[in-house]
Amino acid sequence: xxxxxxxxxxxxxxxxxxxxxxxxxxxxxxxxxxxxxxxxxxxxxxxxxxxxxxxxxxxxxxxxxxxxxxxxxxxxxxxxxxxxxxxxxxxxxxxxxxxxxxxxxxxxxxxxxxxxxxxxxxxxxxxxxxxxxxxxxxxxxxxxxxxxxxxxxxxxxxxxxxxxxxxxxxxxxxxxxxxxxxxxxxxxxxxxxxxxxxxxxxxxxxxxxxxxxxxxxxxxxxxxxxxxxxxxxxxxxxxxxxxxxxxxxxxxxxxxxxxxxxxxxxxxxxxxxxxxxxxxxxxxxxxxxxxxxxxxxxxxxxxxxxxxxxxxxxxxxxxxxxxxxxxxxxxxxxxxxxxxxxxxxxxxxx
Amino acid sequence: xxxxxxxxxxxxxxxxxxxxxxxxxxxxxxxxxxxxxxxxxxxxxxxxxxxxxxxxxxxxxxxxxxxxxxxxxxxxxxxxxxxxxxxxxxxxxxxxxxxxxxxxxxxxxxxxxxxxxxxxxxxxxxxxxxxxxxxxxxxxxxxxxxxxxxxxxxxxxxxxxxxxxxxxxxxxxxxxxxxxxxxxxxxxxxxxxxxxxxxxxxxxxxxxxxxxxxxxxxxxxxxxxxxxxxxxxxxxxxxxxxxxxxxxxxxxxxxxxxxxxxxxxxxxxxxxxxxxxxxxxxxxxxxxxxxxxxxxxxxxxxxxxxxxxxxxxxxxxxxxxxxxxxxxxxxxxxxxxxxxxxxxxxxxxx
Numbered sequence: 001x002x003x004x005x006x007x008x009x010x011x012x013x014x015x016x017x018x019x020x021x022x023x024x025x026x027x028x029x030x031x032x033x034x035x036x037x038x039x040x041x042x043x044x045x046x047x048x049x050x051x052x053x054x055x056x057x058x059x060x061x062x063x064x065x066x067x068x069x070x071x072x073x074x075x076x077x078x079x080x081x082x083x084x085x086x087x088x089x090x091x092x093x094x095x096x097x098x099x100x101x102x103x104x105x106x107x108x109x110x111x112x113x114x115x116x117x118x119x120x121x122x123x124x125x126x127x128x129x130x131x132x133x134x135x136x137x138x139x140x141x142x143x144x145x146x147x148x149x150x151x152x153x154x155x156x157x158x159x160x161x162x163x164x165x166x167x168x169x170x171x172x173x174x175x176x177x178x179x180x181x182x183x184x185x186x187x188x189x190x191x192x193x194x195x196x197x198x199x200x201x202x203x204x205x206x207x208x209x210x211x212x213x214x215x216x217x218x219x220x221x222x223x224x225x226x227x228x229x230x231x232x233x234x235x236x237x238x239x240x241x242x243x244x245x246x247x248x249x250x251x252x253x254x255x256x257x258x259x260x261x262x263x264x265x266x267x268x269x270x271x272x273x274x275x276x277x278x279x280x281x282x283x284x285x286x287x288x289x290x291x292x293x294x295x296x297x298x299x300x301x302x303x304x305x306x307x308x309x310x311x312x313x314x315x316x317x318x319x320x321x322x323x324x325x326x327x328x329x330x331x332x333x334x335x336x337x338x339x340x341x342x343x344x345x346x347x348x349x350x
Numbered sequence: 351x352x353x354x355x356x357x358x359x360x361x362x363x364x365x366x367x368x369x370x371x372x373x374x375x376x377x378x379x380x381x382x383x384x385x386x387x388x389x390x391x392x393x394x395x396x397x398x399x400x401x402x403x404x405x406x407x408x409x410x411x412x413x414x415x416x417x418x419x420x421x422x423x424x425x426x427x428x429x430x431x432x433x434x435x436x437x438x439x440x441x442x443x444x445x446x447x448x449x450x451x452x453x454x455x456x457x458x459x460x461x462x463x464x465x466x467x468x469x470x471x472x473x474x475x476x477x478x479x480x481x482x483x484x485x486x487x488x489x490x491x492x493x494x495x496x497x498x499x500x501x502x503x504x505x506x507x508x509x510x511x512x513x514x515x516x517x518x519x520x521x522x523x524x525x526x527x528x529x530x531x532x533x534x535x536x537x538x539x540x541x542x543x544x545x546x547x548x549x550x551x552x553x554x555x556x557x558x559x560x561x562x563x564x565x566x567x568x569x570x571x572x573x574x575x576x577x578x579x580x581x582x583x584x585x586x587x588x589x590x591x592x593x594x595x596x597x598x599x600x601x602x603x604x605x606x607x608x609x610x611x612x613x614x615x616x617x618x619x620x621x622x623x624x625x626x627x628x629x630x631x632x633x634x635x636x637x638x639x640x641x642x643x644x645x646x647x648x649x650x651x652x653x654x655x656x657x658x659x660x661x662x663x664x665x666x667x668x669x670x671x672x673x674x675x676x677x678x679x680x681x682x683x684x685x686x687x688x689x690x691x692x693x694x695x696x697x698x699x700x
Contacts, residue, residue: 004436004437005362009674011674011675011676012355012675012676012677012678012679013675013693016689016690016693016694017693019690020693020694020695024690046403048401051398051401051412051414053396053414053416053421053449055416055418055449055450057449057450057451058451058452059452060416060421060447060449060452062401062412062414062423064401064403064412066403066405066410068405071403071410073412073425075423075445075447075454077447077451077452077453078452079450079451079452082451082452082683083683083684085451086354086683087354087451087453087679087683088677088678088679088680088683088686089683091452091453091677091678093454093676093677095425097410097425097427099403099405099407099410100405100407100429101407101408101427101429101432101435101437102408102409102410102427102428102429102432102441103427103437103441104425104443109675109676109677109678111677111678111686112678112686112690115686115687142684143684144680144683144684144685144686144687145686146687147687148686148687171684174682174684174685174688177688178685178687178688178691181691324359324361324674325361325362325363325459326361326362326443326459327362327438327441327443327459327461328362328438328441328459328461328462329362329437329438330438330494332524333432333433333436333437333438333439333494334433334492334493334494334521334524335494335524335528336438336461336462336465336494336495336498337465337494337496337497337498337528338524338527338528339366340366340369340374340462341528343363343366343367343370344366344370345370
């Protein structure tokens with residue numbers, strides 16, 4: 001029986017070791033499977049919109065959920081100006097706990113893990129919504145999330161042709177460099193219009209914190225699937241409203257996406273379908289080849305839960321973690337003070 | 351400049367070292383001062399009731415708050431059956447973060463720290479509400495929190511006579527043993543009635559998770575101050591409603607205490623005073639010597655914030671922490687994937 005005071009901790013270094021031990025594409029497939037499994041038992045989860053603390057510079061959020069047996073939450077920030085100071089725009093860590101006794105069972109970095117689970121969710125949605133046989137993806141926005149998206153779409157859908165565009169050519173160059181070893185057919189494009197030409201799937205994952213039209217209506221061809229990842233908070237969107245109006249719209253958790261997603265631009269009763277219904281077979285996904293489908297992704301707590309439990313399970317086979325002495329564990333639970341005193345300097349005996 | 355990827359972590363062991371380095375009574379005084387300071391700038395804080403995930407066995411809560419510059423939250427569980435399995439009923443850890451960039455600046459155990467801040471808050475309230483010159487305290491409930499309460503009341507008010515009672519004599523024996531070295535005048539009592547005899551202050555800190563009458567109206571004498579710590583969640587109270595009806599009632603944050611505190615037994619408009627108003631001088635505390643005062647304590651996020659910032663400040667002088675590699679820190683913030691790939695196995699060059 002493990003000591004009651006310690007909690008396994010996965011550092012950034014150990015998360016990287018874990019991903020390489022499993023293999024990055026295998027990891028993405030495994031995450032997608034866990035997310036699909038948890039989305040398919042949607043009603044088992046206690047769902048709540050994220051708890052956000054907004055400030056002029058950004059937001060700090062807590063995203064908890066529970067399936068009644070296991071509880072998980074993620075701490076995540078979003079600070080667009082961070083990159084200028086050498087910091088990540090988004091960093092995160094997460095905790096998994098046992099609902100039965102309230103003790104944490106895992107603490108892990110989630111900056112990398114969030115990038116992986118976001119990409120896995122995108123690919124999972126596209127697998128259900130894009131035209132079968134989709135092989136070409138336009139990747140608009142070539143920042144921190146781009147390569148993860150690319151690999152997830154290859155691992156889950158077989159996408160092997162990428163058309164890249166970013167307003168900053170250095171970002172595209174970085175992306176081309178990072179993806180060179182993976183055998184994609186890669187094309188750098190000077191504009192979004194050029195990038196979407198011939199694309200079956202368009203992924204928008206830009207970082208601008210405002211309502212921007214990354215993808216105008218004239219660029220969206222029949223049968224396209226749009227994976228809208230970057231519009232993920234109030235006042236930040238990427239798609240022209242006209243694109244949304246002629247598409248079939250799919251979301252993670254409707255109450256949250258109405259506030260944070262692309263659909264904040266539409267009437268509050270504009271019809272959308274929660275992705276889990278498609279995965280569970282209780283709602284149709286794409287109904288015809290000419291249809292435009294949009295996955296309006298904002299990131300939801302259950303995806304983090306799926307990611308956290310996947311990491312916990314992987315640690316049994318790949319023990320890339322340290323034990324953190326996080327929990328007070330007196331011999332007698334009522335004797336917290338005695339534990340503290342016994343740890344002190346030796347008492348002088350008269 | 352410290353590395354951007356690491357976050358100071360205070361383990362249980364290091365928290366114990368820190369408390370001993372500062373001195374437990376000095377630590378309680380310092381915590382009370384920080385809480386008084388933060389309560390006095392009450393309006394600076396973003397306040398929200400705690401976010402609770404209830405289950406048949408207990409509750410897991412997140413308690414966030416922010417003063418616009420610093421953000422803090424505590425993870426805390428409450429599982430009454432835990433003690434039977436050798437676990438703490440309540441364990442906690444906390445995080446402090448920089449609102450400007452969203453990066454965590456401290457992760458710490460908070461099981462010990464919560465016991466300390468709870469006691470510091472109780473003593474701070476009693477200092478404002480109990481009759482001047484109060485020296486005798488009845489301590490009803492001699493579990494994990496009892497000794498911390500005793501020391502805080504001595505450090506802040508000069509309470510040096512304790513009358514102890516617990517339904518389990520073993521708990522009282524433990525408490526007597528732990529407090530023997532601190533020079534109190536200690537009396538073990540066979541009943542609550544015996545314990546409260548001659549007491550200026552009565553502290554109730556029992557663990558039963560139900561509505562119980564620990565303190566009936568006939569036991570409450572004129573001029574008493576009651577420090578009700580144990581009634582802290584829906585369905586868990588310690589005082590007879592009649593005691594509350596004839597007392598002046600003081601709470602931390604009214605919206606939360608209406609749900610969780612002793613006053614859940616009263617009409618929702620029964621008058622109460624938030625403690626911060628007394629500390630800030632904008633509301634009276636005790637108005638006459640014969641008055642009965644009750645501090646209906648449930649624990650509030652600002653107290654944890656004060657405790658977290660106190661620990662952060664103390665680490666500068668007493669570096670009892672480890673660096674946790676929690677945050678991904680690529681050389682280029684947009685190149686998260688490149689960081690991951692460079693950590694992988696060496697690439698074969700053709």
